Amino acid sequence: MTTEQVYIIQPVFGEDADILHDEAVALIESAGASYLGSMRQTIREINPATFIGEGKLEEIAQELGETKATVLFNGDLSPSQTLNISKALGDRKVIDRTTLILDIFASRAVSSEGKVQVELAQLKYLYPRLRGKGSQLSRLGGGIGTRGPGESKLETDRRHIRARIHALEERLKETEQRRALQTERRKKERVKTIALVGYTNTGKSTLLNAMTGADVFVKNALFATLDPTARAFEIEGVPFLMVDTVGFLQDLPHGLIEAFRSTLESALNCDLALIVCDASGQFGMQLDTTLSTLKDLGFSSPYLIVMNKCDLAEDTRFPKDCVQISAKTGAGLETLKRRIFDALKDEFIKTTLFIPYSEMAAYSATRHLLTERTVIYGDDGAFLEVIIPAIYAEKFKQYAQK
Ligand SMILES: Nc1nc2c(ncn2[C@@H]2O[C@H](COP(=O)(O)OP(=O)(O)OP(=O)(O)O)[C@@H](O)[C@H]2O)c(=O)[nH]1
Ligand SMILES: [Mg+2]
Known part of the structure; x- marks a missing residue:
């Protein structure tokens, strides 16, 4: 053809x-x-x-x-x-x-x-x-x-199409309910989620790959990514989850945003968003479009602005406080990790617990609330290096090492 x-x-x-x-x-x-x-x-x-x-x-x-x-x-x-x-x-x-x-x-x-x-x-x-x-x-x-x-x-009659629209909406509703459950579970596990959002073709998937060692499809094309992909990675031993999302575009058809609202919302229900812009392109327009689309979606999480493709950039009048990186060369990724960590560090506590063997059963009932990093078994109990979500800190106070 x-x-x-x-x-x-x-x-x-x-x-x-x-x-x-x-x-x-x-x-x-x-x-x-x-x-x-x-x-x-x-x-x-x-x-x-x-x-x-x-x-x-x-x-x-x-x-x-x-x-x-x-x-x-x-x-x-x-x-x-x-x-x-x-x-x-x-x-x-x-x-x-x-x-x-x-x-x-x-x-x-x-x-x-x-x-x-x-x-x-x-x-x-x-x-x-x-x-x-x-x-x-x-x-x-x-x-x-x-x-x-x-x-x-397309050629079948309107009534048929109306029925089809209805059936599809029902099917989406079911998927949404299933996803809501997954999100709940993720929240319980308390792994901090970082969403990659931004204009299409700015390098979100490349950044996901660079940060997590994932192998997500990257292409110099618009809308290379449609489905959100999540991958785990660590900063200073603390586990995080990074979610890639569909890119935005100026004047994106309203119906399309509507259709993708549920997928986007679950990704946007994150602890921190990285708004990725192309530093070698129209980053001002990209940022405006992204911020207004996020606003339409009811987004309210904290975010960092990331200027990607700095290896190609000539203009350097970037927004204040942005992080400058190149997902391709790896430049700036360490700084980005530190900024992510700083933005979220109040949310969890890294500490060492001592659990006497006599209390192991009681501890076991609550251990799903934290992340265990290392365990050393002593004579009377176990020493655990752990990461505790700040909201659960009280629960483990009794095991804190004096
Ligand atoms: N020079 C340079 N190119 C990059 C960089 N990051 C990504 N690219 C290229 O930019 C293009 C788009 O990258 P993707 O990671 O697919 O972009 P995306 O934001 O996921 O795009 P969509 O999924 O389509 O929204 C690819 O050709 C990448 O190789 C970078 O830091 N420097
Ligand atoms: Mg992509």
């Missing part, structure tokens, strides 16, 4: 247009298609029928001529606008930004939960758009916007 070629129509409203345009090129490549060219248009007034002016559409039609290129409108279109633009461009396939992003998510989803979440977001986006779209969809013949779990169902 030949690579799908995509031509971008970039509506220009303000200063962000260049960033959005370049991001669209990266999105197109992440979808496995290739970028053909683009046309910008400053929008003063939205044309309700076709969004951009008809004159501009004619220009584009001429430029594209006989090529089979798909047109990406880098914004959101109503169903009728999509149809009208498609007609004006000689019945060409036209997709909008949300469709493109959903398509990438669909091709990346691995876990069954991820697949359900993406299908749900796709169907919810398509549902109000289905009227009159059946004929257009069947003409598209593959490529962006037709992939993913929802593919074969």
Whole structure:
């Protein structure tokens, strides 16, 4: 199959247009298609029928001529606008930004939960758009916007889709309940959790791998990671859990955030978040987008700002108090560990306990609350080097070494 070629129509409203345009090129490549060219248009007034002016559409039609290129409108279109633009461009396939992003998510989803979440977001986006779209969809013949779990169902009737949405929502609810239990258990075990969050392609998975020796998929592409992955690691003998998450993007489709809310929330229910930014990219915009998305998700944990890819950075006007690292070269990782440790150190106590053998049974009933590091058996009892969550310190006071 030949690579799908995509031509971008970039509506220009303000200063962000260049960033959005370049991001669209990266999105197109992440979808496995290739970028053909683009046309910008400053929008003063939205044309309700076709969004951009008809004159501009004619220009584009001429430029594209006989090529089979798909047109990406880098914004959101109503169903009728999509149809009208498609007609004006000689019945060409036209997709909008949300469709493109959903398509990438669909091709990346691995876990069954991820697949359900993406299908749900796709169907919810398509549902109000289905009227009159059946004929257009069947003409598209593959490529962006037709992939993913929802593919074969697009042409079935709306009632069928409504039932499917309902079934998927039920299935997600079950998974959520199961996860809530796991989170509870993790809380009980009191291992401190650190979530990696941030803009897509900033190096979150690379950092997870560097810190924990994990082997998580890393790629120079947008949305390489969909499913949260957790890995254990230690700082100064204290165990931590690091969780990788799906990356954010400016104007991420709302339905998608909704669909991923539960996965994200469990990761965001962390003791500390590392907000990872690309120091060699638009880190100001990345940070703003991440902070506002986190706010929408009701995030309230403490966080550290991490400037990654410092090996490539030219600009050094970074936010105050950030940690500068390179997950690739390893530079700054020791400092990062120290900052993580400092941020969480009030939450646990490292100490040595002495448990007389006569009290071993009583101690055993409570030992699940702490982490034992080393044990030395003496004549009358055991000496234990332990890490105790601060909230349980009282419970073990009686064993504290005098
Ligand atoms: N030069 C340099 N490249 C890096 C560094 N960290 C990550 N990268 C590269 O940046 C790209 C993205 O890395 P990932 O770890 O997949 O990024 P991510 O934040 O997990 O991305 P998504 O899962 O797509 O949101 C890859 O090509 C990495 O090799 C770094 O410190 N320096
Ligand atoms: Mg990743």
